[in-house]
Amino acid sequence: MEQLVNKYSDKLVQAKLGDTFGLSQPLIGGLDDTLVWNRKADEIPLLENVFKGLNINSLVFLRPKEPYSSLIGFLAGTALKSFGLIQPKDCETRTFLHDLPVINEFCPDKIIHALKKRKSVIIAPPKNNKNFKGPAIIAHGMVSPEQGFITISSVCFASFIKFFTDYLEALQHGIATTEEHCLFDAVIPFLNPIQTVLPKFISSPFPDETIVYSAIIEAGKKTVEYGLVDSFFGNISYFWNGTLYISQTGSSLDELCGCIDPVPMDNSTSAGITASSELCAHTETITRTSCRAILHGHPKFSVILSMDCDPLEKAACHFKEQCHIRCPKKRFVGCTPIVPGEVGTGPFGLCNTLPPALTQANSAIVYGHGLFTIGKNNFSDAFKTMLEVETLCYNTYFEKIRVLRKTF
Amino acid sequence: MYGWTGNILHLDLTKKSIEIENPSLDILNQYVGGKGFGGRYLRQCATLPWDHPDMVICIFAGPLSASISPTSGRTHILSKSPLTGLVGDSSVGGKLATRLKRAGWDGIVITGKSKTPAGITIKDNLVEFKDAKGLWGLDTRMVHKKIKPENASLLSIGPAAENGVRYAGIIVDQYFAAGRSGLGLCLAEKKIKYLLVDGTGHCKIKDQKKLKTAREDILRLTAASPALMGRFGFTCLGTGAVYDLMDNRRMMPTDNFCRTRFESASKLNAVAYTKSYSTQKHGCLGCHILCKKIGTDNKASIAMPEFETMSHFTALIGCMDTKLVVKANELCNHSGMDTISAASTLACRREITGLDYTFETVLSLLEDIAFGRGEGKLLALGAKQYAEKMGRPQAAMAVKGMELPAYDPRGAYGMALGYALSTRGGCHLRAYPISHEIFRKPVATDRFSFSGKARIIKIAEDLNAIVDSLIACKFTFFAAGLEEYASVYEAVTGIETNAQDLLQKGERIYYNEHIINALNGFSAKDDDLPDRFFTEAGSSGNNIFIPPINRNEFLDARKKYYKVRGLNANGLPGKEKAQTLGLLWNNL
Numbered sequence: 001m002e003q004l005v006n007k008y009s010d011k012l013v014q015a016k017l018g019d020t021f022g023l024s025q026p027l028i029g030g031l032d033d034t035l036v037w038n039r040k041a042d043e044i045p046l047l048e049n050v051f052k053g054l055n056i057n058s059l060v061f062l063r064p065k066e067p068y069s070s071l072i073g074f075l076a077g078t079a080l081k082s083f084g085l086i087q088p089k090d091c092e093t094r095t096f097l098h099d100l101p102v103i104n105e106f107c108p109d110k111i112i113h114a115l116k117k118r119k120s121v122i123i124a125p126p127k128n129n130k131n132f133k134g135p136a137i138i139a140h141g142m143v144s145p146e147q148g149f150i151t152i153s154s155v156c157f158a159s160f161i162k163f164f165t166d167y168l169e170a171l172q173h174g175i176a177t178t179e180e181h182c183l184f185d186a187v188i189p190f191l192n193p194i195q196t197v198l199p200k201f202i203s204s205p206f207p208d209e210t211i212v213y214s215a216i217i218e219a220g221k222k223t224v225e226y227g228l229v230d231s232f233f234g235n236i237s238y239f240w241n242g243t244l245y246i247s248q249t250g251s252s253l254d255e256l257c258g259c260i261d262p263v264p265m266d267n268s269t270s271a272g273i274t275a276s277s278e279l280c281a282h283t284e285t286i287t288r289t290s291c292r293a294i295l296h297g298h299p300k301f302s303v304i305l306s307m308d309c310d311p312l313e314k315a316a317c318h319f320k321e322q323c324h325i326r327c328p329k330k331r332f333v334g335c336t337p338i339v340p341g342e343v344g345t346g347p348f349g350l351c352n353t354l355p356p357a358l359t360q361a362n363s364a365i366v367y368g369h370g371l372f373t374i375g376k377n378n379f380s381d382a383f384k385t386m387l388e389v390e391t392l393c394y395n396t397y398f399e400k401i402r403v404l405r406k407t408f
Numbered sequence: 409m410y411g412w413t414g415n416i417l418h419l420d421l422t423k424k425s426i427e428i429e430n431p432s433l434d435i436l437n438q439y440v441g442g443k444g445f446g447g448r449y450l451r452q453c454a455t456l457p458w459d460h461p462d463m464v465i466c467i468f469a470g471p472l473s474a475s476i477s478p479t480s481g482r483t484h485i486l487s488k489s490p491l492t493g494l495v496g497d498s499s500v501g502g503k504l505a506t507r508l509k510r511a512g513w514d515g516i517v518i519t520g521k522s523k524t525p526a527g528i529t530i531k532d533n534l535v536e537f538k539d540a541k542g543l544w545g546l547d548t549r550m551v552h553k554k555i556k557p558e559n560a561s562l563l564s565i566g567p568a569a570e571n572g573v574r575y576a577g578i579i580v581d582q583y584f585a586a587g588r589s590g591l592g593l594c595l596a597e598k599k600i601k602y603l604l605v606d607g608t609g610h611c612k613i614k615d616q617k618k619l620k621t622a623r624e625d626i627l628r629l630t631a632a633s634p635a636l637m638g639r640f641g642f643t644c645l646g647t648g649a650v651y652d653l654m655d656n657r658r659m660m661p662t663d664n665f666c667r668t669r670f671e672s673a674s675k676l677n678a679v680a681y682t683k684s685y686s687t688q689k690h691g692c693l694g695c696h697i698l699c700k701k702i703g704t705d706n707k708a709s710i711a712m713p714e715f716e717t718m719s720h721f722t723a724l725i726g727c728m729d730t731k732l733v734v735k736a737n738e739l740c741n742h743s744g745m746d747t748i749s750a751a752s753t754l755a756c757r758r759e760i761t762g763l764d765y766t767f768e769t770v771l772s773l774l775e776d777i778a779f780g781r782g783e784g785k786l787l788a789l790g791a792k793q794y795a796e797k798m799g800r801p802q803a804a805m806a807v808k809g810m811e812l813p814a815y816d817p818r819g820a821y822g823m824a825l826g827y828a829l830s831t832r833g834g835c836h837l838r839a840y841p842i843s844h845e846i847f848r849k850p851v852a853t854d855r856f857s858f859s860g861k862a863r864i865i866k867i868a869e870d871l872n873a874i875v876d877s878l879i880a881c882k883f884t885f886f887a888a889g890l891e892e893y894a895s896v897y898e899a900v901t902g903i904e905t906n907a908q909d910l911l912q913k914g915e916r917i918y919y920n921e922h923i924i925n926a927l928n929g930f931s932a933k934d935d936d937l938p939d940r941f942f943t944e945a946g947s948s949g950n951n952i953f954i955p956p957i958n959r960n961e962f963l964d965a966r967k968k969y970y971k972v973r974g975l976n977a978n979g980l981p982g983k984e985k986a987q988t989l990g991l992l993w994n995n996l
Contacts, residue, residue, distance in 0.1 A: 001859055001860050003859075004859075004860070030860065031863060032859070032860045032861075032862050032863045032968055032972070033862060033863070033967075033968035033971045033972055054908055055867055055870060055908060055911045055912065055915065056867070057860060057863045057864060057867065094628075095628055095629065095632060096629070098625065098891075115908075116906040116907060116908035116909065117891065117894070117906040117907065118891065119891070141850075141851075142850075142864070142867045142871075143844050143850055143851055143853060143864050143867075144844075144851050144852075144853055144860070146851040146852075147850055147851050150851065248848060249634050249847075249848055249849070250848045250849070250851055250852060251848075251852075263640075267639075267679060268674075268679055269652045269674065269677060269679065270640035270645050270648075270649040270650075270651070270652045270653070270677060270678050270679060271640075271652040271653055271655075271656045272634075272638075272639065272640050273634060273635055273638065273640040273641060273649050273650070273652075273653055273847075274634065274635070274653065274846070274847060274848055275634055275638070275640075276634065277632045277633070277634050277638065279634060279638055279639050279640075280638065280639050283639070342628060342631065342632070343628075343631070343632035344631040344632035344633065344634075344637060344638070345631055345637050345638060345639070346627065346628065346631030346632075346637070349631060
């Protein structure tokens with residue numbers, strides 16, 4: 001357990017959500033028969049009471065770094081003025097978190113109450129509160145501290161997406177507030193610049209299976225290094241010698257060693273049952289496009305722009321409450337199509353919408369979810385495309401903001 | 409009242425009497441349904457022998473049954489196990505729970521003994537005892553043909569139960585087996601051949617709109633689950649999809665758990681059955697996962713074997729024939745016999761006698777067991793008793809008398825702990841650690857480590873206890889969680905709840921089972937694995953090392969479990985913890 005609480009503390013820092021010192025240092029507790037913490041902290045006595053009130057095995061506590069701190073603080077403040085819930089519309093929240101409860105004090109009873117219902121709670125006391133500096137996020141796990149780590153990552157990602165999406169929409173409707181303008185300006189310096197220098201990859205043809213595994217592991221690590229994922233998650237595959245080698249479900253793209261499933265395309269084995277949820281989308285894409293490499297990440301501005309819709313068209317749309325599964329319009333960022341679709345294989349699964357889109361372009365964005373890119377033979381092509389699309393989305397977003405702010 | 413009907417049927421086979429109990433909403437909310445209610449009644453007669461006339465057999469639906477709640481079609485059956493002497497229970501698919509609820513009943517509690525074979529029919533509020541002399545001796549398929557249940561749900565036992573097989577099962581709606589624990593023998597002891605239930609009513613739901621939203625949340629999650637609805641998931645290939653995975657992870661019990669790799673596995677996987685038998689999707693009433701597979705053999709419909717049956721009738725007994733597996737599965741289902749226990753007992757025999765099996769000898773021995781002939785009489789006692797009587801007790805791969813399923817514990821240490829501590833003996837379903845140790849859900853854990861596993865197992869047992877009470881299917885929990893099912897519970901019953909409150913009910917239900925077992929003399933000496941797992945390595949290879957389990961580490965994890973569960977060092981429950989959970993306490 002000691003190893004796990006330290007591991008996920010380090011990963012929160014690596015994901016640039018937490019820090020190695022100061023207020024944003026992650027605090028993680030793991031409980032088997034005894035409770036262990038990754039460090040000493042003033043919050044521990046109160047969090048121990050939270051452990052006593054819940055049938056769980058781990059808690060992750062984090063005051064996120066900027067820009068997440070300001071963004072979550074703002075969204076939480078707004079939520080507290082109504083029902084105490086932040087309701088992002090990205091895929092991750094819709095599917096796994098449902099909504100993000102917010103409370104206004106660091107109080108065990110309130111934390112327990114919220115965590116009995118949901119995987120996380122945001123604590124956002126008033127700014128002048130001297131006893132507790134917020135905002136902070138607490139998330140629990142019943143199997144591993146990894147659950148809390150994933151939840152907190154998702155809360156930060158969802159909050160980021162929500163603020164920038166809402167702000168664009170508010171400008172389009174001419175209702176953006178001074179507070180939103182100020183916050184937008186304040187967090188811009190904290191955005192990580194998109195790297196433009198391409199890394200080197202193992203080049204094809206890959207002579208044997210071992211090199212295929214190495215190439216996948218390398219591409220996964222680089223996708224994380226370049227910040228093209230939500231924390232560490234996404235999926236990746238390579239087709240070689242009649243078999244699709246694909247990352248396992250829930251695997252961390254920077255730790256793919258031992259987490260790649262070989263899935264023969266002739267369906268002769270079911271060992272791929274632990275493969276990524278997007279296995280069907282990958283195999284169908286390979287079949288339709290003859291590409292070999294597929295990369296899927298969650299670059300933030302690709303996700304944000306995928307949710308951008310002309311206000312007048314949206315107002316008149318019959319499916320405006322179901323954009324993520326029924327958007328009827330063909331939309332693009334540059335040449336990259338935006339398609340609806342949910343995770344997995346259901347009737348509205350992206351396995352139905354993504355592969356046809358990738359026959360038209362070597363990239364496609366799934367609404368509110370993430371970006372898929374393909375490479376004919378190499379991961380370098382897929383990676384380059386991912387970087388280019390995200391750069392385009394970033395530039396397009398800020399150009400839209402610039403024009404709209406000038407207009408109003 | 410929403411969710412529950414508020415009516416529990418008490419049937420006494422001795423007196424042929426029918427009584428109706430109307431528990432309060434508080435009681436219903438406390439015990440929930442299924443396993444929870446079964447435990448309530450079993451506790452009242454916990455120390456009686458399994459074959460005592462006053463021993464109960466409980467057949468229960470749950471508050472979610474007969475609603476649109478995903479995977480709510482299962483029924484829970486509970487009594488004292490003739491195989492183990494422990495709590496004996498089984499969750500079974502089909503449409504029984506739905507029909508029972510629509511007939512106006514939350515559950516049935518059966519006591520007494522009929523002098524002659526009897527059937528029970530329920531059509532809404534009309535409950536009748538029927539003469540079943542003409543059906544006694546018939547296999548479950550013939551009973552189905554004779555009774556022709558059509559829209560009604562039919563539960564029946566076969567010759568195995570009538571002939572005293574300790575691991576006799578119950579068959580529901582032709583294809584669904586209530587296996588493990590020998591519950592078929594419990595019914596046979598009371599001379600009940602069948603139960604036929606039909607209902608035309610509807611259950612009241614508090615908030616249909618909220619229920620629909622909660623249902624959609626769960627469906628979205630299951631669609632995102634590779635294990636359930638992925639290309640190789642249970643929807644496409646049935647539970648047999650696990651077969652290749654166990655081979656790949658080198659944890660397929662082979663040659664009575666002497667090895668963990670079966671070289672022929674790749675030719676005997678789920679894909680092979682799908683091709684050979686043109687399988688179709690089938691499942692419990694209202695289920696969207698449809699994990700049951702029905703194939704075609706000579707134009708006749710035939711149930712495909714589940715994963716454990718596929719594995720144990722090949723690797724465990726050293727056979728390499730899918731046709732044999734299908735036939736053995738069919739024979740066990742028709743005669744009403746648990747496939748895991750049957751195959752494991754045959755594997756034990758093979759190890760002791762050194763005699764290998766053929767297609768013919770396996771089927772012939774299974775028939776001998778079911779009909780109480782020759783050597784079959786001894787094999788009908790289960791692996792533990794068979795091995796003891798043969799002078800080789802260590803050859804029984806069982807925990808507390810129940811034969812182990814098809815996951816070798818040397819390849820998953822949470823499973824090792826789960827097997828040892830399960831309240832019904834060697835069972836993979838109480839804690840179901842395959843979810844995180846193999847399927848990586850909700851997140852992956854290190855399968856070769858006991859670190860953190862004590863609490864993980866305890867929480868999972870609590871969770872599965874409430875799942876078996878609501879009722880939902882455990883498979884859904886590869887994807888969804890109690891967070892989503894709490895919303896369903898609220899929508900159906902109108903009672904405010906949350907994931908943690910439901911988990912607490914599960915803890916209470918499970919602790920009650922510990923008390924029942926302790927009242928019957930079970931303690932830490934029984935919470936153990938066969939020696940083989942601590943002394944012999946599995947089949948390492950392909951960069952996977954399968955050493956023997958370190959006994960000290962196992963014992964340390966078990967000790968931690970006792971502490972986390974609120975048991976003493978001897979694995980026994982305590983008054984203080986029982987009272988904290990609101991449970992009745994009798995000094996042990």
